[in-house]
Amino acid sequence: MSPYGCNCLLLVKFVIISALISPQVSSQQASCLATRLSGAEDSGSYTLDVDGQEGPLAEFDVYCDFSGLDTMTVLHHSSEDRIRVSSGGDFHLQVAYPEGSLEQIQVVVQKSSSCKQFLRYECRNSPLRLAENVFWWETTANSRVYSWGGAGGKLGQCLCGTQHNCQPSPEQSCNCDANDTVWRTDEGYLTDKTTLPVVNVSLTAREGQGYLTVGPLICVDVPEFIPNQPWQIVLGTAILVFAAFLTFMPAFVRKW
Template sequence: MQQLQPTGLVLFVGLLATFTGQSSGQPALGEIYRLNGLQSDLQMDTFRHVGKLMNDQYRRLDRRLKAIGSRIRRAERDLGVDSPPDEPLGGPAFPNIPDEGPNNIGNRPGNIPDKPVPSPPPVGQIARTCDEIYRMGYRNDNEYVIDPDGQGLRTVPEFNVRCELSRGEGVTIVGHNYETEPVFVSGYEQPGSFQLQIRYTNADFEQLEALTQASASCEQYIKIVCMGAVLFRAQLRRGHRDYGWWIARDGTRMMSWGGVPSSPDSGQCACDLDGSCVNSHFKCNCDSNNKFWSEDSGFLTDKRYLPVRMVYLGDTGGTKEKSWLTLGELRCKGFSGE
């Protein structure tokens, strides 16, 4: 049987593997999509090429078998021997070509007609949340356009969000200007003298309000790591002094942290719920004003107040008083039906 010869396609696959294996650094998201799409195309072409070669080999083998069968029948006729009727030779088993459905990277159209890619919304219609995009059949984590208050109402304009669709549900994600790394706070002694103003990506607070109303639930992670700096309240000889707070989407001044019910005056952190605060006389670890590193963290989950507009802190004027503040992205799930 004729041996298969190396082809330009196979060599190109090898070059691509070498290129992708030797590349250094983190490629841009668009480059990842392009390379994955190219890899998928090459895989499909390889399967088709192998299938064509197998089909050619099958045809040659079939012709040879038919010629041999004809010679056998002539010999049997000469000898007066009856032969059973010919049975059709089964076709070759070709490798299964991977499906290209809506979960392929980049959402490129599939090449298999019986596995169609889900259609986008009808012309003029935009999904309200990433949950709705997920229910349409899309499974690619990517940037999409949504219109949370409903297409055609035009109360607020549509805007771009990140959709997480590959983990069994659709999650709408909105980032901001401080989401990538903690913010160091030092040199701000007076209450609220440190001010962190949050600007959300591609959306104003009116659009974000529409998103939280359209979603079944929303959350935002918040954390502070402190040394010698209180978060909310410092105990004085007479009463206390409020050093920190955050401003909700609707402008409400809030004095509760992640992991507890949102409140404008509770001064509570998650450690107070399970009695794990380093000092039982305080509701937050940082409010103990310890000379060692402490942490208060958790998720804000009351969507009526999300996302966070601003964070105010103080009590970091001393040389050994400092804090690190982390505020995560806004993440919304489900559909409220509003």
């Protein structure tokens, strides 16, 4: 950040990408970033062809978020509302993504620089007990994951368990494992791309009361280009040099 309040390197990031990537020939772009660079300015629903015209996958609609410097692809599912989980019997939530197939969504995930999906469980007398294999969520490969959002994939843990600040006891793995009459919450983002998106959430031997929230899958796009043309290399280098000049110039002025 320069003394003038301008993070110039960050400011020109999008300019560099815009200058170096040539628009695709396909009528439907392969990503939200390509859609943005082709001239789209407003966030909204756009049709993508994630594997190109020659690929076997059909086109499908996603939500493209252009509100920030990074371009985000948002894949909604049919169970984003806060869902009540009552005691008695087993609970299984099938998370369906109506806008695209799992194969299409996996291509988006693979091509993105990062992805995340939010999980929240509100509880009263309803422990998660992840270490006891009572509560889990499933990946597209139907693998069960016994860790919660924010835990970084640590087995049997919620976010508070990894930070040793669960309530009322820091020895717990999750806040909900207190298993008392106080309403508590365990929440956080899943960020391991190899396990996303969530396709199922299950709880056996339900106790007490709870509310489950599974957020949409959110991925950050990355440019797919290699600046191998002379004009691309020259232009990219010139922009980077100019950005560095704007960033460090005030320090030289003060020195001299």
